[in-house]
Amino acid sequence: MQVSTAIGDRSPVIIDATGFDLAGTLSSGQSFRWRMAGPDEWRGIVRESVLSVRQVEGLLEVRFVSDGNWGENRVAGITEYFDLHLQSDYASIRARLVRNERIRRLLEVQSGLHILRQEPFEVLISFIISAFNNILRIERCIDRLARCYGRPLNVSAQLEHAFPAPEALATASETELRACGLGYRAPYVKEAAARVVSLGAGFESFARLPTARLRAELLQFPGIGVKVAECILLFAYHRLEAFPIDVWVRRAMCQLYYRGRRLPDRRLAARASREFGADAGLAQQYLFTAYRARLPSTRSDGARDRM
DNA sequence: CTCCAGGCATGAG
DNA sequence: CTCATGCATGGA
Secondary structure, three states, X not given: OEOOOOOOOOOOEEEEOOOOOHHHHHOOOOOOOEEEEEOOEEEEEEOOEEEEEEEXXXXXXXXXXXXXXXXXXXXXXXXXXXXXXXXXHHHHHHHHHHOOHHHHHHHHHOOOOOOOOOOHHHHHHHHHHOOOOOHHHHHHHHHHHHHHHOOEOOOOOOOOEOOOOHHHHHOOOHHHHHHOOOHHHHHHHHHXXXXXXXXXXXXXXXXXXXXXXXXXXXXOOOOXXXXXXXXXXXXXXXXXXXXXXXXXXXXXXXXXHHOOOOOOHHHHHHHHHHHHHHXXXXXXXXXXXXXXXXXXXXXXXXXXXXX
């Protein structure tokens, strides 16, 4: 798995990433901190560092534009973030999903999506902001939040900032938060951050809770409902059975399983659980990206696109 | 101009 | 319990 290790300070980390789709994963709406920086280059902020990443053949090349506290082994940290240590699992999940007739066509044109392992607090706040919002604006809101409340990470002209700490958002004024473009979500973000602060070490222990209890804990937060809770379960706590239903996944499920008839989300969730079981989270990610991009494979009748 | 976006909180029935 | 409504903001 590990091809090379970082010896010097600035030497890039290179990791075997066979079957991984970097671009697809980074643009699949699970992280809001990555931007395309070239034809085959992605620049993003992970924890306390700025990364420049590209995928060549089956290899992932990661440059640390700014140092972060990754400890001794950067390879292990990067491997974990991109969830590359579970490549065999992704292969078996995919094999199971392909057996499902209704989504087979989607998987024939898409592959290699991973679920990133992101910081829980960042995901929690980011998806509170995501409610009734669009991805471009979510990215801008988080960018401005980081600029106002996050630690500066490099000294270049284009200064980049880490995601803010809970204390910073908890003590921010609602007016300031609104100035970041949060709108009516400003008080939710402030109160949710305050709740994380008051939970203290209890928030860290969320990671060890069984999924049902973790979901119940998340639903206690202001601004977190069923959909956002599922996003946090999936993207922050890697609970692969979670199944967030947004407008695109709703359209996908209704079209694929109910001839376009609109059903309540709880029924769609139950159906997803039956169809995909423990693989629902990854299935959801493929449905989301395919329907949001309006891929030809999402057309119900197989009619050709004449645009 | 209108419509829409990775929904939630609230109140009515 | 289920369902309808308002909500800030900005791009298309």
